[in-house]
Amino acid sequence: MTKVVIDPITRIEGHLRITVEVENGKVKDAWNTTTMFRGFEIFMETVDPRDTWHYAQRICGVCPNPHALNSATAAERAMGVDKVPDNARLVRNMLDATQIGYDSILWFYILNAFDYVNVPNVLAAKTTDPQQMALQETVKALVATGETNPFSNHYWDHPGYKLPAEVDLVLTQHYIQSIEAQQWANQACAVIAGKFPMIMNMAAGGVTQLPSIEDINYYLDRMALVKQFTEEVMWNDLLAVAGAFPELATFGVGVGNYLTWGLLEGKSQNPVDRVFPRGAIFNKQLKVEKCDPSDVRLYTKYSYYDDAMGAGKKPFDVGQKDIKFDAYQPIDGTTFPTGKYDWTRAARYPSPAGKDVPMEVGPLSEVLVAYVSGQAEVVKYVDAVLAAIGQTGNPGVLMSNLGRVAARMIKARINMDHAADWAMQLLANIKAGDFEVFTEPNLQAEGEGISGYDAPRGALSHYCRTKDGKVTKYAAVPASNWNLAPRDDMGVRGPVEEALIGTPIADVTKPLEILRTVHTFDP
């Protein structure tokens, strides 16, 4: 048995350490450890409920928009606004569309591609294309300085890198283009919201202002480019990678339970009418169950908090305020792996059998729930992917690393299919004289609001209680509380930990396969 520690896991949003035990060339056991704590649920108490979204979007600088959206929604509901004006719904959808548009590109290329694409190998490619030759020259010049660069010290000689040099070259070229492509989506965000990351136009009760006609036109122009890149470049690269690495479908299965709160709001503002509807799947059965963010349970026996803080309580009932952080020693690892080992709490959801179970969240959950619900657009893209990899009629194959990669791209396509529609509807509303974007919330109200709306990496819910113009209780259960959950009080592994079990490791000093599996969750 060999113990392998990867710290830091790079090309992710947060701070993550993975520890695995390898036996006979396969992962036998696994632990994920997030290594940072800031205390949002503590310092957001006492803030003005109109301000919560400013704080909340700082939870994640990669996906601030859905944090801002969920936080504003939870706060406005606590203050008596159950539905925002339709224009505000459209603007919020437009901002989430830019978020998904950019994040899909960022993930596929910048965070994920180096697990499959061998950058130094581009020098071996034969090409007469001037742009490709320029790229080769750039890589050559960078290496020639002898200085440490972003490609240094990586295991490029790992047998898992097997693409022909010419394909590596094209994909590296697309990697460079992707940096510009993700900028287009964020420019579309910025013209509506001021800047990205950290938007400025959200409000509890709607949005700050109606975008101008010029802003909407600019948005449409940028998002048309993102759509073109998504369809013509990224989608084809997905199919190329899926075809070249069929082994992706053979590991990374995970817990087999899938949860989504849904996303991209419909006109009724009811979660069942979202483009991706709300729902849960248990035990890999292709059957959708109802779910609700008020039923989330949290466990902390293996997290750096008091055992009693979680203990299966609902988010509103979990208090961080009085916990004794200093009682635990996160860095020296003396409590590991039998004791506490993670800053993340273990989020669980009650199964139909009445047991609190781990749930995988993210595009795979969203796509599976929509597919089983018969959402026509999702069915179309899923069937196209299955046909391309020779698995027609076998959607179960998607419950794997391959499925996570493919689902993220399917989500990107569907998102881009809708982005322009919302902008056009907004233009139509303006033309019809509907300028409303904001409903004033009752600041002094005593109330409670919950919002569940998926971020790019999966289910995200915010919980807010208010009284006399102050937040009296705030809680957030982000996707990492699900996917990067440690073991719960019953000793059951979290989704990433479970997905790592059985992963083949060719070389324990170069654990590329672990990076691949972990990256499919977009942690």
Next chain:
Amino acid sequence: MPVSERSSPIRGLERRDFLKYCGALATLIGVGQTGVATVADAITTATKLPIVVWSDFQECLGCTIALLQATAPTPAQLILQQISLAYNEAAMASAGFQAEKSFNDAMTQGAYWVIEGSVPGKMEGAFSVGGKSAQTILKENYSKAKGVIAIGSCACFGNVQARHPNPTGAMGIRAWLRGPGGMPDAAVINLPRCPGHGDDLVATLVYLLVNGKVPDLDAHGRPLFLYGQTIHENCERRGHFEAGEFVEKFGDEGSRNHFCLYKMGCKGPVTYAPCAINRWNGRVSWCLHAGPCTGCSEDNYWNDFSPLRAPVPNIEIPALQGVSAQTIGVGMAAVTGVGLAAHLVGQVASGRMFKGGPEEGAKDKKGGDKS
């Protein structure tokens, strides 16, 4: 034409654009137009690229994402051709101990150290990477680095996680080094804002390359060439402030006319930052295009400027009192209930807010639809 053919893999700037770019940088870093050639030389003749190590402590990755939104130069030009980015956890290929090797190699080769994120001053266990706390990493590497640049408000001042009661004791890099770190003379260039701005970083690196010394800093460690003016001074809505035209409620007619956001809680009058000049996302937009400024470049703004939606107290109207707004407003945290909104309404009602009287205000409008 498909997108893949429209953009070349590395979009080198045309020479004319390159000189224009150097000109902008030269002006920004204070060597004037005569220094354009110096800047161009510094960028093009360097046989060794300046090595940059980018560390992430207590943060949200927003500053890294913001750097990816830079357009002049683009991240590809910056990372592949103008600097050697030895270590950045979001962008680098390697992980684990191989990534640590890149960090240590670069520090040995001589690197500028950019830090995103705060230090958890009273809870060391609240952050670690490679099994080391932020405190340990700072102690081991501060003296090795050629210079330390704090990017974004977390690394500068602690930012949101320092909001009362600041559970982890989050603090800026400079404050930690000079205080608990026991290095009272520690030098850090602070480039705040939330997120930090890629243009600030490029301008500062070029300044260091051209001048070989740290730029003049204000009391908060911010380069004066970037952080010398308030948001309010250069705001596109400033004319409406002078004219007494304010958004009274989000989405109202005033908001559609882009009126001043002062009454909606804008912190522009007490916030020093170049946002109005270099804007965001390829200069497409900036905060005041969409909503009120939160004051994100200021130390302790989550506490001092809270609630963000409440108007800044104690602001005088510049043209009337003959005192500029930014010289007042400071120390607003100590001010209790001055009732400025009422004060302001009174001034508008009596027509005293126009710079040169109502006539001049009307003349500026051209259409003269409002006076």
